[in-house]
Amino acid sequence: MNDRTARYPALEPDDPVPPPTWGRRAPEAQVLPWVFVALVGFLLVGKVLLTPRLAAPALRTWATIFDAVCLQALPFLVLGVTLSAAITTFVPPSLWNRLLPRRPYAAVPVAGAAGAVLPGCECASVPVASGLMARGVTPAAALAFLLASPAINPVVLVSTAVAFPGQPMMVVARLVASLAVAVLTCWIWERLGRPGLPRTPARVPPPAGPRLPVFLAAMRHDLLHAGGFLVVGAMAAATLNVVVPRSWISAAAGVPWVSVLVLALLAVLLCLCSEADAFVAASLTAFSPTARLAFLVVGPMVDLKLIALQAGTFGRAFTVRFVPLTFALAVGVSAAVGAVML
Amino acid sequence: MNRLAQNLVLTLLGGAVVHTSALSDAYLNYVKPGFRPMLVAAGVVILLLGVLGMVQEWRRPYAGDAGRPGGHRDRRHGDQGAGDAGVGDHDAGDHDGSGGHRHGRGPAVAWLLCLPVVTVFLITPPPLGSYAAGRVTGPPPRPAAEPYRALPAGRDSTMAIGEFIGRAWTDRGRSLAGRRVVLTGFAMPAGRGGRWYLTRMQLRCCAADAFPLKVAVRGVPAPREDTWVRVTGTWVATPYEELPKGTVAPELAATAITRVPRPAEPYE
Numbered sequence: 001m002n003d004r005t006a007r008y009p010a011l012e013p014d015d016p017v018p019p020p021t022w023g024r025r026a027p028e029a030q031v032l033p034w035v036f037v038a039l040v041g042f043l044l045v046g047k048v049l050l051t052p053r054l055a056a057p058a059l060r061t062w063a064t065i066f067d068a069v070c071l072q073a074l075p076f077l078v079l080g081v082t083l084s085a086a087i088t089t090f091v092p093p094s095l096w097n098r099l100l101p102r103r104p105y106a107a108v109p110v111a112g113a114a115g116a117v118l119p120g121c122e123c124a125s126v127p128v129a130s131g132l133m134a135r136g137v138t139p140a141a142a143l144a145f146l147l148a149s150p151a152i153n154p155v156v157l158v159s160t161a162v163a164f165p166g167q168p169m170m171v172v173a174r175l176v177a178s179l180a181v182a183v184l185t186c187w188i189w190e191r192l193g194r195p196g197l198p199r200t201p202a203r204v205p206p207p208a209g210p211r212l213p214v215f216l217a218a219m220r221h222d223l224l225h226a227g228g229f230l231v232v233g234a235m236a237a238a239t240l241n242v243v244v245p246r247s248w249i250s251a252a253a254g255v256p257w258v259s260v261l262v263l264a265l266l267a268v269l270l271c272l273c274s275e276a277d278a279f280v281a282a283s284l285t286a287f288s289p290t291a292r293l294a295f296l297v298v299g300p301m302v303d304l305k306l307i308a309l310q311a312g313t314f315g316r317a318f319t320v321r322f323v324p325l326t327f328a329l330a331v332g333v334s335a336a337v338g339a340v341m342l
Numbered sequence: 343m344n345r346l347a348q349n350l351v352l353t354l355l356g357g358a359v360v361h362t363s364a365l366s367d368a369y370l371n372y373v374k375p376g377f378r379p380m381l382v383a384a385g386v387v388i389l390l391l392g393v394l395g396m397v398q399e400w401r402r403p404y405a406g407d408a409g410r411p412g413g414h415r416d417r418r419h420g421d422q423g424a425g426d427a428g429v430g431d432h433d434a435g436d437h438d439g440s441g442g443h444r445h446g447r448g449p450a451v452a453w454l455l456c457l458p459v460v461t462v463f464l465i466t467p468p469p470l471g472s473y474a475a476g477r478v479t480g481p482p483p484r485p486a487a488e489p490y491r492a493l494p495a496g497r498d499s500t501m502a503i504g505e506f507i508g509r510a511w512t513d514r515g516r517s518l519a520g521r522r523v524v525l526t527g528f529a530m531p532a533g534r535g536g537r538w539y540l541t542r543m544q545l546r547c548c549a550a551d552a553f554p555l556k557v558a559v560r561g562v563p564a565p566r567e568d569t570w571v572r573v574t575g576t577w578v579a580t581p582y583e584e585l586p587k588g589t590v591a592p593e594l595a596a597t598a599i600t601r602v603p604r605p606a607e608p609y610e
Contacts, residue, residue, distance in 0.1 A: 031346070032346060032396065032399060032400060035346070035350060036350065039354065043459075043460075043463045043464070046460075046463070046464050047463055047464060050464050051464055051465070051466060054464060054465045057471070057473035058473065059465065060465060060467050060468055060473075061467075061470060061471075061473050061474045061477075063461045063465040063467035064371060064372065064468065064469065064470055064474070064549050065470075065474075065549055065550050066457075066458070066461060067372050067458055067462055067467055067549075068371075068372035068373060068548040068549035068550050069550050070458045071359070071362070071363075071369065071372050071373055071381060071458075071548070072372070072373050072377070072548035072550070074359060074381070074384045074388075075377075075380035075381060075383065075384035077384075078383075078384040078387050078388065079384075082387070216391065216394065216395075219391060220349075220352065220391055220395060221449075223352070223388065223391065224343075224348055224351065224352070224449060224455065225449045225451065225452065227355070227452060228449060228451030228452040228453070228454045228455055229451060231454040231455060231457055231458065232451070232454065234458075235457075237550060241477075241550060242477070270550075270551075272550070272551060280546060280551050312449070312451060
């Protein structure tokens with residue numbers, strides 16, 4: 001009796017023995033199997049009843065493009081959140097402060113150049129940058145990494161070289177313009193940006209003890225968060241692909257400055273993975289090389305999917321200021337670099 | 343979104359990705375074949391994350407204070423507090439900076455991750471067909487000037503539509519002259535009398551940037567739209583001295599046409 005009251009202090013002498021909570025699971029666990037059965041049942045029944053009715057060509061094309069964008073991006077997203085969770089969990093915060101110069105103005109170019117080393121596309125860079133900020137890296141430096149890493153990493157540069165055979169200057173121009181935009185944007189942000197923006201993602205400091213559960217929890221949270229916004233972007237991309245006729249766009253290719261703006265906007269709308277966009281740019285033969293360079297510089301830094309991801313990660317107030325600044329600089333720098341080098 | 347929902351969504355998503363990539367050829371409708379290992383790896387990671395979380399949730403001991411007023415809600419702020427199922431979730435991630443509950447609750451936007459699962463299972467999106475091909479009106483990219491090998495005389499050469507177009511555009515089609523070729527693709531109406539397009543979509547990266555490769559076929563009646571066929575025929579030399587680059591589909595005078603099942607790898 002004494003022993004049991006010690007273990008279950010809630011037990012009163014006249015409570016039924018054993019108490020009703022014994023052997024019971026948490027309320028969520030009790031419904032778990034039923035929720036699972038209901039969902040699988042819904043999918044199976046829906047497959048029989050609904051699939052034949054969902055056969056409109058536009059809807060199926062939309063679904064194919066939507067799923068293609070999701071599937072194409074998911075592995076990169078998983079890679080990104082794994083890296084980010086690993087940074088959060090296993091890398092001591094002091095390391096970043098030792099690697100990066102203390103002064104923000106010096107840290108920005110170093111972080112931007114570091115983006116050239118880590119392969120990954122833009123979906124991966126948002127959680128990684130957010131992880132960096134949570135570890136105490138200056139926001140401006142983390143943002144320089146965010147902008148530079150998807151644009152100038154080795155995989156992207158190789159794919160650009162493959163897409164533009166015989167035009168090595170396109171690769172050089174992309175590298176120069178992207179790095180310049182990343183560094184300039186973050187310097188300006190450091191100078192003029194409002195304190196408190198971006199919202200630094202708050203992290204519970206990893207408790208002492210086993211690291212694995214912490215790692216898994218961080219990964220789960222980031223994956224759900226970034227994944228949800230990836231779906232928003234994929235929906236937008238699929239809708240634009242099915243709704244906007246591409247002939248309208250090619251009609252604008254004639255005027256030089258219009259074509260730069262049109263391709264920059266197209267890059268924002270299409271939300272292509274930075275590892276793939278060079279092939280699309282190469283196919284836009286109607287446009288000038290400078291316009292295509294703008295497409296390649298803007299795409300990895302500003303697109304619908306990224307805006308959604310950034311708004312979710314760093315806050316809306318940050319995104320409405322940072323995205324227009326990046327876009328304007330990306331268009332301006334691409335036009336200048338294109339005029340000089342292409 | 344409580345922990346149960348988070349892990350359920352992850353399990354479903356991971357299951358759908360594994361199902362699409364490892365257990366069937368459906369992934370070929372969306373991405374290039376070489377992408378399969380990465381998809382399988384990503385699917386397995388997501389699935390494991392979800393299943394591990396569900397097992398954890400299942401084994402979590404009952405806190406035993408449900409009968410006490412207030413006790414139920416107090417648990418939400420504990421380390422294990424997964425929150426009570428059914429309470430409206432307002433953690434959209436946009437308008438709260440506290441983030442103090444990252445252990446229990448997840449962002450509501452993650453519910454959207456169900457959408458790929460639902461579309462993959464319920465719409466079962468087919469590979470892009472003539473509807474998508476008809477929407478791309480820009481010129482196709484110029485094929486790279488590859489040194490094509492000479493075709494054997496006297497027998498049919500099976501080739502990809504992309505290769506046929508490439509041969510027709512380089513050397514003014516000299517390597518195709520007088521050779522019979524066999525092409526496979528889906529039928530698409532051309533809008534002009536007597537011709538139809540034998541089409542195959544080409545992917546650069548994934549189905550979002552697909553563009554059509556078209557060969558105009560004449561000499562055989564057009565099959566129903568989106569039917570997969572194999573066509574045998576010879577290239578029709580163009581009347582132009584200089585080919586207008588990338589704007590004209592090369593023509594094929596067909597002698598035979600066979601219906602074929604849709605290939606497992608629908609894109610070129």
